[in-house]
Amino acid sequence: MPDQITMRVARYRPEQEDTPTFDEYDVPLRKDWAVLDGLNYIKDELDGTLSYRWSCRMGICGSCGATVNGEPKLTCATFLTDYAPGPVRIEPLANFPIIRDLVVELTDFMHKLGKVRPWIIRDEEQTVEEGEYLQTPAELEEYKQFSMCINCMLCYSACPVYGLDPEFLGPAAIALAQRYNLDSRDEGADERLTVLSQPEGVWGCTYVGECSRACPKGVDPAGAIQRYKLTAATAAVKSLLMPWGRR
């Protein structure tokens, strides 16, 4: 194994340049170094002006997504040796406006997250004194998978629909809506239907499935979307047949 690897890192400094360029850095190639360790080496030893996000370095905070050799990855959970002998190319996540270097803007996603009403909605709320809502392990299993999303944005970066139509609600937001819809404690599915059943809701998805392949946490947003299309279609038919009734 060579003892160095070249990292080609996308740079974009809006005060200096109109379009992104690349800078090359040679970093030590060590067995247990993640791509993030390489970026930190650059920042600490070679070039203090490189900007990127990171925090937990254990694949749970969702900060450090970037495009590594063309694929969306968590840089803390992707290892340099997998790209030896290099060079390895690091770019910001695709489909988002670039703020600076590897830092992309997430404002649009943060707005969409709130739109799907991701909280427990009930007709009547139980008091704390009455204890917990019972939920069997099987009921927990129904939605558990969709509660594992870390909002890392890899799925949005992989999604060709979001790339073409920024209005599309997108994989993580829809999966989160389903996480609450499928929770036995929740009664808010009707409220979420209006958002999800719009053209830029689930119907925007053409079922490419790239989102589920990109997910580092084993969430299957594509499955959530397909499953919800059936729910939305059934609701639409019902409202045609029984326009006076509850959905």
Next chain:
Amino acid sequence: MNAWHDVIIVGGGGAGLRAAIAVAETDPSLSVAVVSKVYPMRSHTVSAEGGAAGAIRSDDSLDEHAYDTVSGGDWLCDQDAVEAFVVEAPRELLRLEHWGCPWSREADGHIAVRPFGGMKKMRTWFAADKTGFHLLHTLFQTSLKYPSITRYDEWQVTRLLVDEGRVCGVVALELMSGRIEAITGKAVILATGGCGRIFPFTTNAAIKTGDGMALAYWAGAALKDMEFVQYHPTGLPFTGILITEAARAEGGWLLNKDGYRYLQDYNLGKPEPGPVLRSMELGPRDRLSQAFVHEVEKGRTIDSPYGPVVHLDLRHLGAKVIDSKLPFVRELCHKYENIDPVHELVPVRPVVHYMMGGVHTDIHGATGLPGLYAAGEVACVSINGANRLGSNSLPELLVFGARAGQAAALYAVDAAPPPAAVEAQAADEARRLERDLLGRGAGRERISTIRSQMQSIMEDAAGIYRDGDTLAKAADKLRELRERAASATIDDASRTFNTELTAALELTAMIDLAETMVHSALHREESRGAHQRTDFPARDDERFLAHSMAYREPAGSPRIEHLPVTITRWPPGERVYGR
């Protein structure tokens, strides 16, 4: 544009979000700001794994939870705070359940609990081994339903605005645009978490640089018990990634190089095949980390490229238990050590994990400064005393986050609006950032050079065992580092997402906090909990049944005073484990 809110919360992790919801529910007409240097779901609460303690079983009691906490903290806990904590912890955990937290369940649908270190009863609620992740996302998603909460995501607070001792706002830097703004208000709640990054080997995320502790200290508030730093006994070598205590609670063993369960040699009980509460691997973290040091001295640890390690053995638990109760442990071992704990031993070593100390508050989260509150790891209330028990920190941030939110809301209703004079302070701070930092350019040395030196000074002087000489020398070295940090290189002059500027700000905070730790440790001439002095090996209740209070002196270094511990029902006694 200068913004105004009734209550300003600095930090968007568990404590900050819980406080925000508490303000919104106490008085929906109050406007709340959550100002965080990261998006809330990136906050370090996300990394907590094992669980959250709250007595709910019929065979458990609030008094037993309180006693475990007080004895675990080596009697340095304030017992009025502990009593409030154990009552409210289960209520807060239930509230989280109602908000959707996916707690693990019994077959009949009730909340499941697991054993945990230093706890005599099973009372730790858990969401597999991603409890902090689920708790944080539940709080964040729930917070979205309150229209009175406004978020300032990726805004780094650099100063508190203080008028004649009263805190009435913050100055913050918006990372995306580089704008520097005053956000004024009636009350400020600090909820920025800990400062593990002061040490070289830590479970803490990159953002844990003690910003809130430093903000309070600079504004004149006291930092309490800063010498008490928790080493978690099981971190992965190199990365420092946490392997949760739940791994031992489910039955994992700690083995030395001879395959021997060495904890039996350290007054922690006799080895049994299954987990025994308050015994062996389920002893408290301070005692387990100290035992590791003795194993190193005896030559009974295993050498690794990253120093001595011992082994965590989970093999006898089997794939089924590991996959259902500890899936994240398996994932982390696989990813970062390339091993499978179902079949292989996991190398581990003690790792800096948690600050028992922090901003001094009363049981309502109020600091000594009017208008300033603190909750969670940034604060020291103190329920953790000289050593925190595992699974007490998540309920702590809920209980005291809620209390601080309620107290700040009530204060804000009656408080006068901030005086116009603070505008001048905000302008001064903006000038400091622009001229002294953004305009600095090439200095004598890199930020990372000074940071590494600080970390190695702290590991040598303020680690698991300490002594007076080393601490005194460290105090001198840190004073010198503080001066050098003021002229470190900042090559990046950009306004846009300048992470070299933020690293410089964080370094300044960490060096000042490191000084408070070293000075507090030097003054405490005894051994208690996580503070072990080789030159004063015994606990000394006569002189030191008291909190250390660090105040910033005008010249920069801290002055240490003492404050008596509040004892209500549990007079100081012996800490007994394993029998």
